[in-house]
Amino acid sequence: MTNVTRNNGALSALLGSKSNIHVNRRWALFASYACLIVFVIFFLCPPFYMLVTSLKTNAEIANLATNPWLIEQGVTTEHYSHLLTETAFLTYFKNTVIVAFFVVAITMVVSVLAAYALSRLGFWGSGVMATGVFLVYLVPDSLLFIPLFNIVGGLGLLNSYWVLVLVYPTLTVPFCTWIMIGYFASIPKELDEAALIDGANHMQMLLKVFIPVALPGLIAATIFAFTVSWASFLYPLAYIYSDNQMVLTVGTVTTLIKGDVFHWGGLMAGALLAAAPPVILYAFLMDYYIAGLTSGATKG
Amino acid sequence: MTVGVAVRGLPERAPSVRRGRFYLWLRRRSTIAVMMCFPLLAIITCLVAYPFAYSIYLSMLNKAETAFVGFGNFLFLFKRETFWLVVQQSILFALVAVIFKALIGLIAAHAVNTIPSKGQRKWRGMMMVPWVIPPALSTLGWWWLFEPTYSAFNWLLAEFAVPAVPWLSDVFWARFSVILVNVWVGAPFFLIMYLASLKSIPEDLYEAASIDGASAWQKLFHVTLPMMRNIIAITVLFSIIVTFANFDIVRVLTQGGPRNSTHLFATYAFRVGIESGDIPLGAAVSLFMFPALAILSFVILRNVRQRTVNI
Numbered sequence: 001m002t003n004v005t006r007n008n009g010a011l012s013a014l015l016g017s018k019s020n021i022h023v024n025r026r027w028a029l030f031a032s033y034a035c036l037i038v039f040v041i042f043f044l045c046p047p048f049y050m051l052v053t054s055l056k057t058n059a060e061i062a063n064l065a066t067n068p069w070l071i072e073q074g075v076t077t078e079h080y081s082h083l084l085t086e087t088a089f090l091t092y093f094k095n096t097v098i099v100a101f102f103v104v105a106i107t108m109v110v111s112v113l114a115a116y117a118l119s120r121l122g123f124w125g126s127g128v129m130a131t132g133v134f135l136v137y138l139v140p141d142s143l144l145f146i147p148l149f150n151i152v153g154g155l156g157l158l159n160s161y162w163v164l165v166l167v168y169p170t171l172t173v174p175f176c177t178w179i180m181i182g183y184f185a186s187i188p189k190e191l192d193e194a195a196l197i198d199g200a201n202h203m204q205m206l207l208k209v210f211i212p213v214a215l216p217g218l219i220a221a222t223i224f225a226f227t228v229s230w231a232s233f234l235y236p237l238a239y240i241y242s243d244n245q246m247v248l249t250v251g252t253v254t255t256l257i258k259g260d261v262f263h264w265g266g267l268m269a270g271a272l273l274a275a276a277p278p279v280i281l282y283a284f285l286m287d288y289y290i291a292g293l294t295s296g297a298t299k300g
Numbered sequence: 301m302t303v304g305v306a307v308r309g310l311p312e313r314a315p316s317v318r319r320g321r322f323y324l325w326l327r328r329r330s331t332i333a334v335m336m337c338f339p340l341l342a343i344i345t346c347l348v349a350y351p352f353a354y355s356i357y358l359s360m361l362n363k364a365e366t367a368f369v370g371f372g373n374f375l376f377l378f379k380r381e382t383f384w385l386v387v388q389q390s391i392l393f394a395l396v397a398v399i400f401k402a403l404i405g406l407i408a409a410h411a412v413n414t415i416p417s418k419g420q421r422k423w424r425g426m427m428m429v430p431w432v433i434p435p436a437l438s439t440l441g442w443w444w445l446f447e448p449t450y451s452a453f454n455w456l457l458a459e460f461a462v463p464a465v466p467w468l469s470d471v472f473w474a475r476f477s478v479i480l481v482n483v484w485v486g487a488p489f490f491l492i493m494y495l496a497s498l499k500s501i502p503e504d505l506y507e508a509a510s511i512d513g514a515s516a517w518q519k520l521f522h523v524t525l526p527m528m529r530n531i532i533a534i535t536v537l538f539s540i541i542v543t544f545a546n547f548d549i550v551r552v553l554t555q556g557g558p559r560n561s562t563h564l565f566a567t568y569a570f571r572v573g574i575e576s577g578d579i580p581l582g583a584a585v586s587l588f589m590f591p592a593l594a595i596l597s598f599v600i601l602r603n604v605r606q607r608t609v610n611i
Contacts, residue, residue, distance in 0.1 A: 024516070032411035039408050040426050043484065047429060049452055050441040061450070068452040114340035121333035129337065131601065136348055138538075138597045140545030142566030143590065144348065146573045146583045147355035170347045177340060202332055231434030233548045234566070238574050249436045253552055264444055271437040282432040286425055289432075293489065294496040 047272075054079050054269035061264055079269040083256075088243050089270060092251035095161045096230060096274075099247060102165045103229040104222055107172040111221065114173075115180030116206050120192065130181055137174035141234050144170075149238055161247060163239050168229045176221040179292060183217030184210055220292025223285060227278050248274040359584040363577075373584040382560045383585070386568045389475065393564060394544040397482040401543075402536055404483065405490020412491070413498045424495065431488035439552040442481045443468075446553070471561040474554050478562050481549050486542070490535055497531040498524070530603060537600045541593055565589045 052071055053061060060066060060073045083089050117123070118130050148167060149158075157163040187210060195205045211218060236250040243255060252270040256263070282289050362369050377383040408427060412420050430438060445452050446467035454464040467477050501524065509519050525532075547566035550556065556563035556571060563571070565585060573582015 028414050028516070032414040035407055035411040036415070036423050036427075039404065039411075040423070043427050043430050043488070046438055046441040046445060046484070047433065049445060053444065064450070068450065068455050110339040110343065113336040117333040117336035121329050121336070123330040123333040126333070129341075132344070133340070134601065134604065135597055136344055138541055138593065138600065139348060140541065140566075140589075140593070142545045142547045142569065143586055143593065144351045144355065146569060146579060146586055147351040147358055148347070149574065150358065150579060151351060151354065167347060169343050173340060173343055202336075227432070231436070233434070233436040233551070234570070237551070238570065249434050253436055253440060264447075264450075267440060268444065271440045275433040275437045278434065279429070279432050282428070283425075286421075286428070290428075290492055290496075293492055 050268040050272055054265055054272055056265060058265060079265040080273070083266055083269050083273065087256065087266075087270075088246070088251065089248075089256075089273070091244055092246050092248045092274075095245065096247040099161050099164045099168070100226055100229040103168040103172060104225045106165070106169050107176050107225040108218070108222060110169065111173050111176035111180055112206070112211070112218070114177050115184050116202075116210060118177070119181045119184040121202075130178075133174050133177050133181075136170075137178055139170075141171055141232070145234055145238050148235075152239060157239075159240055159242050159245055161236075161240065161245050164229070164232070164236060164247065167235055167239075168232060171232065172225040172228050176225055179221055179224075180214065180217055183214040187213050216288060216291060219285065219288045223281065223289050224292050226281065230278050355583045355587060358580050359587055361580040363580060365580060369580075373581050376581070377584060377588075382563070382568070385560055386563045386565060386585075387588075389562060390544060390564045392475070393479060393482070393546070394540050397479045397486065397543050398536060398539050400479070400483045401486045401490050401539060402532070404487040405494050405535075408487070408491045409494035409498055412495055424491070427491055428488045430484050431486075431492075435485050435548040436552055438485065439481055439549050442477075442484075443553055446477055468554055469558055471558060474558055474562050478550050478553055481553060482543060482546060485549065486539060489539070493531055493535045494528065497528045501527045534600060534603050537596050537603070541596050541600075544592060545589060 049069065052069060055075045055077070056071050057073060057076050057078070060071070066072050114133075118126050118133075152158055152163045152166065157166065191209055191213065192205055195209050200208065231249060233249045233253075236247045237254075240246055240250065243251075246255070252267070252274050256267050256270045358365070359373055360368055360370055362372070412423055412427075415423070444450075448466070448469065451464070451467060453467070457464065466473055468474050505523050505527070506519060509523050514522065544564075545566055546564055547570070550562055550564050550567045551570070554562045556567050560568075565588060569582045569585040572585055573579050
């Protein structure tokens with residue numbers, strides 16, 4: 001009898017502590033969701049407000065009496081149609097696509113070749129070079145844009161979007177090489193030995209073994225190169241000043257601001273459309289995107 | 301006859317032998333490796349190393365780039381009040397913004413890691429949006445939020461009977477605004493790095509801590525943070541570099557104003573070098589970033605190396 005009651009006491013104590021854990025757990029969940037809601041509101045309020053403004057009529061934007069966060073007087077797409085038909089927006093879009101395409105292509109060829117050599121064909125100075133690549137990745141664009149201004153001016157490339165194809169690889173190649181070194185280094189050595197015994201040369205080994213196996217890394221690097229060449233602002237702002245050569249970031253910020261005072265709807269529509277390609281890409285390839293971001297510091 | 305053949309055969313064979321040697325040399329591992337690295341080396345040499353050396357030379361010329369003035373540009377900058385404002389604001393901007401980015405990133409990463417794993421992707425996805433939009437474009441949206449007459453923030457404040465805030469025209473609030481936008485753009489990066497690092501902490505460490513009766517705070521300070529130390533260090537240092545060298549946000553939001561109080565090295569170099577046409581002085585301004593960047597890079601490199609050794 002006493003034994004049973006003692007057992008019961010122990011059991012209830014156990015249950016008590018268990019429900020305590022449950023209470024703690026519920027409390028932690030509640031606090032987490034509260035934090036997340038606050039952060040999501042903070043992170044999403046500017047894009048939301050941009051979207052709302054871009055869909056409002058000019059009269060409603062100018063009306064100080066209405067709630068700026070809501071559309072009360074009807075949705076309109078006039079800002080978007082104006083943007084696509086009567087401004088140089090589509091020219092900027094085309095220029096940006098050309099630049100991004102060439103930069104991604106150059107970056108991937110250069111960095112995959114170099115990463116293969118640096119991770120597999122150990123040669124004199126390869127360790128120092130891998131470190132050097134990482135250091136170059138830490139050089140920001142704002143350190144070298146002024147000497148580069150004179151250099152590209154000397155080459156006669158000023159005010160042409162091809163200058164961006166020339167200078168963007170300095171921003172993309174080091175990081176892409178660095179993360180590809182990490183991905184290639186994680187491929188087991190047995191795989192290339194097997195390929196070597198089958199008589200594969202280095203090119204075949206790279207194309208038929210390394211690239212297929214490291215495909216996730218390759219996709220992550222491609223996304224990175226694309227995002228950088230799409231979003232860069234300083235180089236095009238410093239080197240390009242003609243309307244027909246501008247890219248989206250600079251074109252939207254500089255040329256769409258001019259004009260009448262109440263052009264905010266068009267400006268927001270332009271910013272949203274210009275930001276759409278990287279955002280859409282991210283929506284579909286989020287995991288690769290995040291893998292690329294985190295592998296820079298955790299691999300290698 | 302045979303001799304003749306041999307003699308005639310020799311000059312034919314010699315080039316093939318030489319070509320064979322050339323091919324052998326071509327097929328050597330180190331030759332292939334150097335050839336594969338050549339494009340990378342060319343880019344780094346011509347577009348990073350050479351411009352850097354050229355930048356040092358450039359910063360010692362006069363405005364017309366015709367005469368050598370030694371350290372004249374640097375001495376000139378030391379005497380300018382604006383330059384010291386830039387130094388002060390760059391340091392303030394980088395430190396305050398990185399502290400808040402790291403805090404928000406840490407809290408958000410913990411929150412995401414606590415909720416059931418089914419919903420984690422959705423929340424993480426929503427919080428990454430600021431990182432994906434090109435900063436120059438999202439800053440336009442912020443600019444519109446801060447616009448003096450139509451500011452949507454001031455409208456919200458007015459609902460709570462708080463007087464309107466001069467977001468971009470007052471020195472304090474302009475500095476607050478550029479830091480706020482920078483935190484908004486950069487915090488998701490910390491979130492992702494910390495989340496990846498949180499997930500890599502083995503579960504048994506927490507179980508062992510629970511058995512030892514550790515509270516949630518003790519687990520945070522004695523398990524989580526020590527395990528994340530390396531990644532926190534790398535992320536913070538990396539972010540200080542990026543924030544210190546930031547250009548887009550200040551350029552779009554305030555253009556350095558009011559009264560040059562929000563200029564960073566990059567925007568001031570742009571103003572002086574590109575807009576006012578004094579390229580050597582602009583080069584001198586951006587070179588001032590170099591010592592800070594070099595020290596930070598050195599520390600990061602040591603951390604990254606340590607990690608590699610540990611693995």
